[in-house]
Amino acid sequence: xxxxxxxxxxxxxxxxxxxxVAIDDLSFTAATRxxxxxxxxxxxxxxxxxxxxxxxxxxxxxxxxxMRNGRPWLLEQLEDYRISRDAGxxxxxxxxxxxxxxxxxxxxxxxxxxKLMKASGYSAIALFGIGGYRAAEREAVELxxxxxxxxxxxxxxxxxxxxxxxxxxxxxxxxxxMCTDPAxxxxxxxxxxxxPRETGELNKLLAEIRDEHGIGLLLIEHDMSVVMEMSDHxxxxxxxxxxxxxxxxxxxxxxxxxxxxxxQEEDAVYGEGA
Amino acid sequence: MASLAAAPPRIDVAATIKEAxxxxxxxxxxxxxxxxxxxxxxGGDQFLDTRWTEVAIAVALIFIxxxxxxxxxxxxxxxxxxxxxxxAAAGWQVxxxxxxxxxxxxxxxxxxxxxxxxxxxxxxxxxxxAPAIGDGFADGYRKALPWLASALIVFALVLPFxxxxxxxxxxxxxxxxxxxxxxxxxxxxxGLAGLLDLGYVAFYxxxxxxxALLAAAFDFSFWVCLPLAGVFAGFFxxxxxxxxxxxxxDYLAIVTLGFGEMIRVILLNWVSFTNGPDGxxxxxxxxxxxxxxxxxxxxxxxxxxxxxGLEYSSVHRVIFLYYLILILALITNYFTRRIRTxxxxxxxxxxxxxxxxxxxxxxxxxxxxxxxxxxxAMFGGFAGAFFATRQGFISPESFTFLESAIILAVVVLGGMxxxxxxxxxxxxxxxxxxxxxxxxxxxxxxxxxxxxLIMTWRPRGLLAHRDPTIRLNAGKSS
Numbered sequence: 233x234x235x236x237x238x239x240x241x242x243x244x245x246x247x248x249x250x251x252x253v254a255i256d257d258l259s260f261t262a263a264t265r266x267x268x269x270x271x272x273x274x275x276x277x278x279x280x281x282x283x284x285x286x287x288x289x290x291x292x293x294x295x296x297x298x299m300r301n302g303r304p305w306l307l308e309q310l311e312d313y314r315i316s317r318d319a320g321x322x323x324x325x326x327x328x329x330x331x332x333x334x335x336x337x338x339x340x341x342x343x344x345x346x347k348l349m350k351a352s353g354y355s356a357i358a359l360f361g362i363g364g365y366r367a368a369e370r371e372a373v374e375l376x377x378x379x380x381x382x383x384x385x386x387x388x389x390x391x392x393x394x395x396x397x398x399x400x401x402x403x404x405x406x407x408x409x410m411c412t413d414p415a416x417x418x419x420x421x422x423x424x425x426x427x428p429r430e431t432g433e434l435n436k437l438l439a440e441i442r443d444e445h446g447i448g449l450l451l452i453e454h455d456m457s458v459v460m461e462m463s464d465h466x467x468x469x470x471x472x473x474x475x476x477x478x479x480x481x482x483x484x485x486x487x488x489x490x491x492x493x494x495x496q497e498e499d500a501v502y503g504e505g506a
Numbered sequence: 507m508a509s510l511a512a513a514p515p516r517i518d519v520a521a522t523i524k525e526a527x528x529x530x531x532x533x534x535x536x537x538x539x540x541x542x543x544x545x546x547x548x549g550g551d552q553f554l555d556t557r558w559t560e561v562a563i564a565v566a567l568i569f570i571x572x573x574x575x576x577x578x579x580x581x582x583x584x585x586x587x588x589x590x591x592x593x594a595a596a597g598w599q600v601x602x603x604x605x606x607x608x609x610x611x612x613x614x615x616x617x618x619x620x621x622x623x624x625x626x627x628x629x630x631x632x633x634x635x636a637p638a639i640g641d642g643f644a645d646g647y648r649k650a651l652p653w654l655a656s657a658l659i660v661f662a663l664v665l666p667f668x669x670x671x672x673x674x675x676x677x678x679x680x681x682x683x684x685x686x687x688x689x690x691x692x693x694x695x696x697g698l699a700g701l702l703d704l705g706y707v708a709f710y711x712x713x714x715x716x717x718a719l720l721a722a723a724f725d726f727s728f729w730v731c732l733p734l735a736g737v738f739a740g741f742f743x744x745x746x747x748x749x750x751x752x753x754x755x756d757y758l759a760i761v762t763l764g765f766g767e768m769i770r771v772i773l774l775n776w777v778s779f780t781n782g783p784d785g786x787x788x789x790x791x792x793x794x795x796x797x798x799x800x801x802x803x804x805x806x807x808x809x810x811x812x813x814x815g816l817e818y819s820s821v822h823r824v825i826f827l828y829y830l831i832l833i834l835a836l837i838t839n840y841f842t843r844r845i846r847t848x849x850x851x852x853x854x855x856x857x858x859x860x861x862x863x864x865x866x867x868x869x870x871x872x873x874x875x876x877x878x879x880x881x882x883a884m885f886g887g888f889a890g891a892f893f894a895t896r897q898g899f900i901s902p903e904s905f906t907f908l909e910s911a912i913i914l915a916v917v918v919l920g921g922m923x924x925x926x927x928x929x930x931x932x933x934x935x936x937x938x939x940x941x942x943x944x945x946x947x948x949x950x951x952x953x954x955x956x957x958x959l960i961m962t963w964r965p966r967g968l969l970a971h972r973d974p975t976i977r978l979n980a981g982k983s984s
């Protein structure tokens with residue numbers, strides 16, 4: 233697969249809730265080794281796009297094709313847990329969803345469930361202490377240790393995830409998603425609630441994930457410092473419609489985007505029209 | 507903090523009186539219809555009597571009680587404690603018009619004294635900077651746990667041969683162990699997987715009837731039927747699991763409750779198969795590797811006491827049953843502790859914490875939930891088979907909703923997911939009431955009061971503490 237082949241291809245995605253059209257005929261692509269950002273004002277349908285991608289909603293219309301292991305996966309037809317397991321789409325949540333009463337390390341081990349299930353003979357064989365489960369578990373711990381180091385949570389590994397600070401829980405969620413060995417990582421407002429220093433660290437982490445692990449990142453973000461600095465490709469939504477699509481530079485200067493964010497001045501309309 | 511505690515308690519008299527008046531008013535509104543009117547029979551006719559004195563005294567007592575509670579809250583302990591003692595003593599000694607008032611005065615006075623004592627103690631600890639009682643307790647408990655567990659197992663092993671344990675004690679111990687096993691089994695479903703199951707007794711029933719009917723129809727021995735009973739119960743667990751996969755919390759609880767009742771009603775009404783309300787009797791007793799516990803074994807076989815050259819005693823079988831349920835319970839415990847460290851167990855716990863996050867991590871929620879239901883049910887089935895062989899007779903009467911509620915109470919009061927908590931709760935809830943059976947009507951009252959007290963002081967259960975199943979910095983535990 234070449235670096236430019238679309239990792240994710242979204243075609244004519246439409247999502248209606250009764251009479252409300254949350255997403256209207258949206259098409260875009262996301263490439264591997266790139267950070268694709270989806271931005272837009274509140275209620276533009278960004279999180280709905282994520283929920284369609286990760287199987288929490290079934291799209292009304294549309295085709296979502298994910299390339300992984302050299303074959304396409306049609307996400308709209310997969311059950312939600314298979315989207316992560318087979319199609320390799322991992323996600324984090326806008327309102328953090330770590331397992332609060334499990335330890336930080338356990339959170340990362342649970343993320344490697346599928347691998348460990350197979351190694352333990354679906355837990356039945358390992359129950360009697362035979363098979364390669366111990367080795368597999370050691371490997372899982374090593375992967376977890378690697379990610380804990382990356383997100384700087386090594387010292388907190390044995391603490392309850394719920395006792396971590398807000399920013400640490402966000403980092404844990406990213407580490408957990410990466411432990412599923414994804415091809416596409418979807419981040420729902422990863423910088424929300426972070427202070428400037430933490431945001432800087434987040435930017436560094438995301439760039440490293442993109443460059444060293446060679447996966448695609450899809451990002452919903454309000455923080456423009458993250459979007460403009462990090463993204464290779466920006467998609468702007470407004471009322472469920474795509475109003476702009478391009479590099480950060482192009483999007484920044486797109487009049488349609490400025491209009492959506494700042495509103496249109498009456499004078500400006502007449503002035504331009506005349 | 508220290509200066510605050512040292513300052514003399516400041517009492518807002520007007521606010522205190524106002525709050526107490528409000529309480530008195532509310533209780534008066536309740537007491538007038540509940541206590542004030544009474545229908546009595548005299549010579550076949552019914553009369554409506556009124557008891558205004560009782561209402562007046564009760565409202566006055568409640569007013570005083572509230573004042574004392576407010577005083578305790580604002581940091582004055584001596585006066586309420588003395589006052590509570592006076593009220594209790596007065597209620598005990600002075601001839602009040604009815605028993606209701608005696609109980610109200612005495613119980614109310616004691617509660618005030620307790621409250622004053624506990625508040626004074628905790629405030630003093632907090633002021634001196636000592637950790638809260640619960641924290642120190644949890645820490646000490648964690649360190650002592652392995653020793654405590656070993657000591658308990660040794661105690662359980664020698665229990666039948668201790669001087670004080672007669673047949674009555676062993677019988678109670680068997681009963682407690684049965685509930686411990688059921689508690690540990692239900693703990694898999696409720697404590698680990700977080701699926702609130704109010705119909706657990708259904709699997710207990712399926713296990714018991716599997717053994718009873720299989721033994722009657724095919725003459726299978728207990729040791730053949732025990733695994734079969736577990737398999738059948740597990741199968742029923744899956745049957746229950748399918749329709750409730752999408753349900754959570756309250757809705758799940760209601761459906762499982764209905765399922766438990768369905769099983770009981772089927773057992774009650776399918777007379778040709780289960781013998782209906784008459785139950786199944788003559789269930790064969792278990793044998794010790796083929797040796798039966800009979801005084802006069804059938805021709806050509808040997809019985810337990812002959813083989814070991816012992817004097818025949820009916821206690822042998824009871825002791826054997828005791829060890830049987832002890833081993834079954836310990837297997838349940840070992841299984842649970844082991845499965846927690848395996849992927850399935852971790853997925854159960856993760857499912858309890860956040861199902862949506864689990865789905866996003868590629869965990870199949872259907873298989874995870876069904877396996878929890880099936881395995882929890884399987885242990886219920888084992889316990890049911892044991893119950894059948896111990897009793898020799900079973901009927902649908904034994905599998906009412908109350909049983910489910912008691913098993914769930916054992917799990918919840920012990921602390922969800924805590925193995926030792928289940929033991930403690932089973933001893934407190936099942937063992938103690940059996941021992942104090944002499945108190946008759948106060949038994950259930952004490953049961954209820956115990957539950958209320960535990961939920962007030964340790965709302966997450968007696969021993970609610972979870973240790974991670976794996977540690978990165980082993981040994982360096984904080």
